[in-house]
Amino acid sequence: GESVGLHLPTLSVQEGDNSIINCAYSNSASDYFIWYKQESGKGPQFIIDIRSNMDKRQGQRVTVLLNKTVKHLSLQIAATQPGDSAVYFCAEKQAYSSASKIIFGSGTRLSIRP
Amino acid sequence: DTAVSQTPKYLVTQMGNDKSIKCEQNLGHDTMYWYKQDSKKFLKIMFSYNNKELIINETVPNRFSPKSPDKAHLNLHINSLELGDSAVYFCASSRTFQGEAGNTIYFGEGSWLTVV
Numbered sequence: 481g482e483s484v485g486l487h488l489p490t491l492s493v494q495e496g497d498n499s500i501i502n503c504a505y506s507n508s509a510s511d512y513f514i515w516y517k518q519e520s521g522k523g524p525q526f527i528i529d530i531r532s533n534m535d536k537r538q539g540q541r542v543t544v545l546l547n548k549t550v551k552h553l554s555l556q557i558a559a560t561q562p563g564d565s566a567v568y569f570c571a572e573k574q575a576y577s578s579a580s581k582i583i584f585g586s587g588t589r590l591s592i593r594p
Numbered sequence: 595d596t597a598v599s600q601t602p603k604y605l606v607t608q609m610g611n612d613k614s615i616k617c618e619q620n621l622g623h624d625t626m627y628w629y630k631q632d633s634k635k636f637l638k639i640m641f642s643y644n645n646k647e648l649i650i651n652e653t654v655p656n657r658f659s660p661k662s663p664d665k666a667h668l669n670l671h672i673n674s675l676e677l678g679d680s681a682v683y684f685c686a687s688s689r690t691f692q693g694e695a696g697n698t699i700y701f702g703e704g705s706w707l708t709v710v
Contacts, residue, residue, distance in 0.1 A: 512693055523598075523684050523701030524637065531695055567635055573693030580693040581650050584629075584637040 490589045499557040501588045503570035506551060512573040514582065515544060515555045519566045524584075527555070527568075562592050597621050598702035600685045606708045607675055614671045615705045617685030625649075626668035627686040627699065628660060637684070643668055644691040675709045682706050 493499045505513070511532040516524035528539045530546050530553075537544050543556040553570050567587040573580050600617040607613050619626060627650075628640040642650035646662040657673040672679060685702040 512695065518635075521703075523686070523703050525701070526698045529695055529698075569637065580691070581639055581642065582693050582699060583639070587635045587637075589635075 489586070490591070492591045492593055493560045494593045495560060495562060497560055499555075499560045499564065499590055501555045501557075501568050501570075501590065503553040503555075503585055504551060505553065505570075505572050505585075507572065507574060508548070508551060510572045510574060513544070513546060513553050514571045514573075515542075515553075516569045516571060516584070517564075517566045518569065518587070524569060557590075560590075560592055562594075565590060565592050598685055598687055598700050600683075600702040600705050602705060603703065604706045604708075606710060609675055609677060609709055611675050612671070612673045613675060613707070614669055615683055615685075615707070616667070616669045617702060618667050619685075619687040619700070620666070621687055621689075621700060623687040623689050623700075624665055625688045625691040626662065626665070627688075628668065628670050629684040629686060629701075631682040631684060631704070633681070641668075641670075642691060649691055672707075675707075677709050680707055680709045 514529040515527045517527050518524040528542050528544050530537045530544045535546050541558045545554045567589050569587045570585045571582045574583050598619045625644045627642045631637045640654050641660045643662045645665050659671045662668045682704045684704050686699045688697050688699045
């Protein structure tokens with residue numbers, strides 16, 4: 481079965497607050513993780529990624545934290561805006577013979593309250 | 595300019611029909627993919643091609659047959675459509691087939707398939 485999952489299927493946040501989206505994974509051999517954002521009617525879009533040799537990586541208004549001890553990944557969005565409304569997926573690289581494939585979690589829907 | 599474009603965007607068809615979804619990428623990438631997203635938003639890889647060669651083939655019914663005439667195109671043909679095939683199908687591409695930093699997967703806008 482799939483090894484990437486999410487704690488919460490939906491998250492409602494007040495505009496301007498910080499959002500934290502969590503993700504659990506079960507494959508301790510995974511060494512690369514990605515967060516994608518999918519807006520309504522569109523395809524997933526890359527937000528930020530992190531290698532397993534890091535525990536934190538920052539982008540523009542987003543931070544990804546990786547805790548390998550408990551196999552947990554989180555995406556923090558600072559000062560959440562209406563445009564952040566979307567479904568967020570964590571994804572994990574798994575080895576597949578000579579190639580590698582990206583396995584997606586089930587997604588968290590982020591909604592913004594005005 | 596759309597990086598990964600797929601057609602049609604919407605497709606409604608009857609059970610038993612055969613249909614195709616076309617995909618093209620203008621990013622110069624070597625690797626292309628088909629993903630299926632169900633009604634619960636679960637996104638699952640179906641196939642991956644690298645330079646026209648099949649490298650990932652998940653447990654997908656034989657009714658689904660991908661074809662890559664060149665590395666910029668990956669089409670998906672579905673025979674004898676069933677109700678359970680209703681989903682959104684995403685084409686995607688990446689520079690190489692290795693999941694690694696800097697090798698972002700770019701997705702198309704999706705093709706909404708409804709089988710009635």
